[in-house]
Amino acid sequence: xxxxxxxxxxxxxxxxxxxxxxxxxxxxxxxxxxxxxxxxxxxxxxxxxxxxxxxxxxxxxxxxxxxxxxxxxxxxxxxxxxxxxxxxxxxxxxxxxxxxxxxxxxxxxxxxxxxxxxxxxxxxxxxxxxxxxxxxxxxxxxxxxxxxxxxxxxxxxxxxxxxxxxxxxxxxxxxxxxxxxxxxxxxxxxxxxxxxxxxxxxxxxxxxxxxxxxxxxxxxxxxxxxxxxxxxxxxxxxxxxxxxxxxxxxxxxxxxxxxxxxxxxxxxxxxxxxxxxxxxxxxxxxxxxxxxxxxxxxxxxxxxxxxxxxxxxxxxxxxxxxxxx
Numbered sequence: 385x386x387x388x389x390x391x392x393x394x395x396x397x398x399x400x401x402x403x404x405x406x407x408x409x410x411x412x413x414x415x416x417x418x419x420x421x422x423x424x425x426x427x428x429x430x431x432x433x434x435x436x437x438x439x440x441x442x443x444x445x446x447x448x449x450x451x452x453x454x455x456x457x458x459x460x461x462x463x464x465x466x467x468x469x470x471x472x473x474x475x476x477x478x479x480x481x482x483x484x485x486x487x488x489x490x491x492x493x494x495x496x497x498x499x500x501x502x503x504x505x506x507x508x509x510x511x512x513x514x515x516x517x518x519x520x521x522x523x524x525x526x527x528x529x530x531x532x533x534x535x536x537x538x539x540x541x542x543x544x545x546x547x548x549x550x551x552x553x554x555x556x557x558x559x560x561x562x563x564x565x566x567x568x569x570x571x572x573x574x575x576x577x578x579x580x581x582x583x584x585x586x587x588x589x590x591x592x593x594x595x596x597x598x599x600x601x602x603x604x605x606x607x608x609x610x611x612x613x614x615x616x617x618x619x620x621x622x623x624x625x626x627x628x629x630x631x632x633x634x635x636x637x638x639x640x641x642x643x644x645x646x647x648x649x650x651x652x653x654x655x656x657x658x659x660x661x662x663x664x665x666x667x668x669x670x671x672x673x674x675x676x677x678x679x680x681x682x683x684x685x686x687x688x689x690x691x692x693x694x695x696x697x698x699x700x701x702x703x704x705x706x707x708x709x
Contacts, residue, residue: 389617390664394629396609398636401475402644403606404466407598411590413466414581417573419589420602421458425574428567438561446560447568449552454569457549458611459576464542472531473539475641479634480520481539483513488547489627505624508666512631515659518652519635550623553615562615570607628667631660 407416432439468478560568581587589595617626635657642649 386617386621389613389620390629393610393613393617393626394632394636396605396613397630398479398610398633398640400462400465400602400606400610401469401479401633401637402640403598403602404469405475405641405645406601407595408466408469410592410595410598412581412584412586413463413470414577414584415586415589416595416599416602417462417466418577418581418587419595419599420607421570421574421577424570424603424607425567428563428570432564432567438564442560442564443558446556446558449556450560450565450568451572453549453553453565454572455576456545456552458569458573460545461542461549462573463577463580464538464545468535468539468542471535471538473535474523475637476520476634477524477536478539479637480516480524481536482543482546483516483631483634484540485543485547485627485630488543489550489623492547492551504669505628505667508628508663509624509631511666512628512660512663515656515661515663516631516634517656518659519638519656550618550627553618554623559619562612562619565615566612569611624667628664631663632657635660 410416465478465482469475578587614626617629635653638647638649638653639657641647642653
């Protein structure tokens with residue numbers, strides 16, 4: 385089950401970069417994001433009105449935390465990705481910068497969550513970074529000549545936004561049901577993006593049918609699939625494992641781009657994909673328990689988990705994919 389969830393997550397999350405490229409030439413980023421989240425918010429609020437049981441016990445503090453998580457993990461992250469692509473940063477380069485996230489999350493997991501990454505997991509994390517860099521470094525160098533240098537800081541800010549959301553959720557001692565959290569996140573994004581779009585006079589959708597194709601793509605695949613599976617895998621397997629899968633996004637996006645847009649796919653891309661797959665294997669085996677070898681003690685070699693100390697990881701395994709649809 386975990387392997388299937390991982391494959392689905394990688395494909396759905398990677399589809400967000402493809403969808404952003406599909407919609408980049410049809411409308412402003414705020415327009416595309418507004419119309420991506422408004423229908424979602426309406427559907428999810430209607431579903432919440434029918435099924436109120438999941439919302440029982442939700443406190444104002446929990447709601448405020450989820451609003452903050454949604455603003456960081458959806459609004460901040462996605463806005464940076466879309467604008468980076470609009471500014472001319474390629475999807476592969478954006479994925480590369482986004483791929484730094486696991487290293488940042490791993491480095492901060494100890495001091496923030498008092499949970500540590502084993503030496504073998506660190507090896508896998510660095511190996512994954514090498515794989516992602518192998519796939520995208522040539523493209524980044526070529527794009528850098530035509531894109532303003534500051535544009536590359538835009539996806540970097542988005543990566544930090546997603547890392548912050550991950551740790552904010554991880555420090556919560558009162559887990560919120562996934563469908564409740566998803567509803568709050570999507571409503572938050574709908575409000576923020578609508579405000580931005582109206583503020584810049586870009587709320588009206590274009591008549592071009594390709595805009596609606598891109599919008600539908602982004603609603604179904606990266607939102608319900610990628611974003612939902614991100615939090616599900618996070619709660620089942622922990623921060624290190626779910627973020628390690630991020631290393632596969634750039635290679636998979638490159639393959640997808642080759643098939644869908646005719647972008648070149650050569651030996652360098654294939655090598656990077658293989659290295660990224662190897663990194664996932666290393667990290668998963670490194671979290672199995674023995675760990676980092678030599679000193680440090682058990683407390684410094686167990687895999688990271690996002691569940692608070694009073695809640696076992698098994699408590700989160702009852703969440704089904706159906707609750708994310």
